[in-house]
Amino acid sequence: MPGKTILFTSGKGxxxxxxSTANIAVALAAHDPNxxxxxxxxxxxxxxxxxxxxxxxxxxxxxxxxxxxxxKVKQALVRDKRLxxxxxxxxxxxRDKTAVTPDQMVQLVSELREMFDLVLIDCPAGIxxxxxxxxxxxxxxxxxxxxxxxxxxxxxxxIGLLESYPRKISCWLIINRLRxxxxxxxxxxxxxxxxxxxxxxxxxxxxxxxxIIVATNKGEPIALSSKNGGAGQAYRNIAMRLxxxxxxxxxxxxxxxNIFVRQLNKLKSLIKFG
Amino acid sequence: xxxxLSVANIIDLSRYESxxxxxxxxxxxxxxxxxxxxxxxxxxRLASYDLTPEDVADLKRVILEFDLNVLQVQTNSFAALKSxxxxxxxxxxxxxxxxxxxxxxxxxxxxxxxEKTLIPQDLPPFQLNGKTVVLGGSESIALRSGNQISHNGxxxxxxxxxxxxxxxxxxxxxxxxxxxxxIHSGFGITDDYQLSQxxxxxxxxxxxxxxxxxxYSASYGTDxxxxxxxxxxxQTAVIRQNQIWLTPDFS
Numbered sequence: 001m002p003g004k005t006i007l008f009t010s011g012k013g014x015x016x017x018x019x020s021t022a023n024i025a026v027a028l029a030a031h032d033p034n035x036x037x038x039x040x041x042x043x044x045x046x047x048x049x050x051x052x053x054x055x056x057x058x059x060x061x062x063x064x065x066x067x068x069x070x071x072k073v074k075q076a077l078v079r080d081k082r083l084x085x086x087x088x089x090x091x092x093x094x095r096d097k098t099a100v101t102p103d104q105m106v107q108l109v110s111e112l113r114e115m116f117d118l119v120l121i122d123c124p125a126g127i128x129x130x131x132x133x134x135x136x137x138x139x140x141x142x143x144x145x146x147x148x149x150x151x152x153x154x155x156x157x158x159i160g161l162l163e164s165y166p167r168k169i170s171c172w173l174i175i176n177r178l179r180x181x182x183x184x185x186x187x188x189x190x191x192x193x194x195x196x197x198x199x200x201x202x203x204x205x206x207x208x209x210x211x212i213i214v215a216t217n218k219g220e221p222i223a224l225s226s227k228n229g230g231a232g233q234a235y236r237n238i239a240m241r242l243x244x245x246x247x248x249x250x251x252x253x254x255x256x257x258n259i260f261v262r263q264l265n266k267l268k269s270l271i272k273f274g
Numbered sequence: 275x276x277x278x279l280s281v282a283n284i285i286d287l288s289r290y291e292s293x294x295x296x297x298x299x300x301x302x303x304x305x306x307x308x309x310x311x312x313x314x315x316x317x318x319r320l321a322s323y324d325l326t327p328e329d330v331a332d333l334k335r336v337i338l339e340f341d342l343n344v345l346q347v348q349t350n351s352f353a354a355l356k357s358x359x360x361x362x363x364x365x366x367x368x369x370x371x372x373x374x375x376x377x378x379x380x381x382x383x384x385x386x387x388x389e390k391t392l393i394p395q396d397l398p399p400f401q402l403n404g405k406t407v408v409l410g411g412s413e414s415i416a417l418r419s420g421n422q423i424s425h426n427g428x429x430x431x432x433x434x435x436x437x438x439x440x441x442x443x444x445x446x447x448x449x450x451x452x453x454x455x456x457i458h459s460g461f462g463i464t465d466d467y468q469l470s471q472x473x474x475x476x477x478x479x480x481x482x483x484x485x486x487x488x489x490y491s492a493s494y495g496t497d498x499x500x501x502x503x504x505x506x507x508x509q510t511a512v513i514r515q516n517q518i519w520l521t522p523d524f525s
């Protein structure tokens with residue numbers, strides 16, 4: 001049975017498409033060792049997914065080489081060093097988005113579907129050629145948006161474009177980089193505010209987490225390296241939901257409250273000592 | 275420009291072949307458009323699948339949770355009718371399906387046609403004697419950023435207009451939902467009497483970028499004098515004394 005293709009897109013840049021792709025992929029691969037997963041970095045000319053996974057020094061061939069017939073698909077795939085069931089098809093760094101056409105992508109993805117259970121496509125920002133190349137072969141789309149009006153409007157545009165495709169692509173939403181403290185003070189859009197505009201199914205909410213920056217620089221996705229709580233837990237929960245397991249949404253507000261209560265208790269104990 | 279429309283509140287789930295899919299879609303519809311549905315009175319249309327008492331209990335729980343007033347459940351399954359009746363629902367047979375697969379309803383067909391003809395990017399030339407069309411219908415739609423609609427006549431939209439969407443009509447616009455886009459009614463009209471007949475009605479006006487009637491336009495929060503609290507009530511925008519006025523509308 002051919003595998004399923006999931007597109008990670010957002011419209012706006014810098015909202016966490018690549019980070020989400022890397023983390024959800026490793027969480028899925030770690031959860032089920034029998035699930036063969038392939039990631040495709042479609043950001044030709046500005047590739048990043050290899051850095052997030054710590055695979056940048058193992059790339060020999062890339063996506064454009066495969067499409068142009070310079071090498072076979074298997075030669076270009078880079079297997080993850082930690083998870084043998086996870087592979088990456090990296091983007092070319094020296095070319096641009098016009099090096100590939102939507103028809104070539106459909107053909108490439110149909111070949112990958114025979115080899116893998118799940119194909120995850122990391123879409124570049126924007127709605128030009130790179131977006132259409134990525135969306136051409138997708139069965140489902142995960143829309144990443146931050147709780148900002150600019151990101152939400154771009155996500156809305158992308159959902160409208162995906163809905164206009166003749167093939168039905170079902171859309172899911174991940175709200176990334178949510179700061180519960182700012183939501184409480186009405187300085188940031190809440191999950192409900194975003195859902196009211198976009199009106200698509202919510203897959204998960206990922207809180208803002210400083211550890212993401214460290215993990216990205218090290219090339220160790222936070223979904224593998226972190227323990228309970230935070231963004232790592234949120235990504236692991238999202239991966240579980242993708243496999244069909246019902247996991248409640250991460251209670252980011254209470255988590256912050258607990259930290260606050262902990263700080264208050266610390267303060268109280270200090271005063272007691274004094 | 276007289277508007278004479280009756281919109282049946284039907285949630286049509288008959289295109290889903292299994293109850294599980296229909297139930298998931300119902301939950302999605304209600305949860306993502308919680309404000310839109312409110313405590314609405316509506317009919318529920320299901321396909322011919324058998325419902326067990328447990329399924330009916332699930333349905334009842336959802337109805338209670340979203341505070342809906344279900345007038346009637348339409349289905350052609352004998353077992354489902356029995357379970358629903360036992361649970362206290364009013365039931366009715368579902369209408370036959372047409373050859374094209376959609377339920378037979380002239381209004382529904384008009385809606386689908388109008389969606390097909392209105393949403394394309396090519397803008398048709400405007401005419402004053404246009405007709406009233408309905409976008410949406412049994413399910414609320416979302417007109418998203420980048421969508422561009424133009425129409426000769428009156429337009430009724432059942433759903434939300436998101437920021438970045440542009441709508442232009444020669445007649446009036448009624449939105450059973452929220453407006454946050456660029457709305458222009460009475461496009462190309464300059465006659466004062468005709469302009470006085472044109473309006474824009476919406477259940478909720480939340481910061482639309484621009485609201486225009488004929489040659490007049492206003493931006494919410496700057497030119498339009500509306501109290502913040504009014505945002506969450508149905509409002510009508512009309513032209514009075516060469517200005518756009520927003521008034522609460524509970525008609």
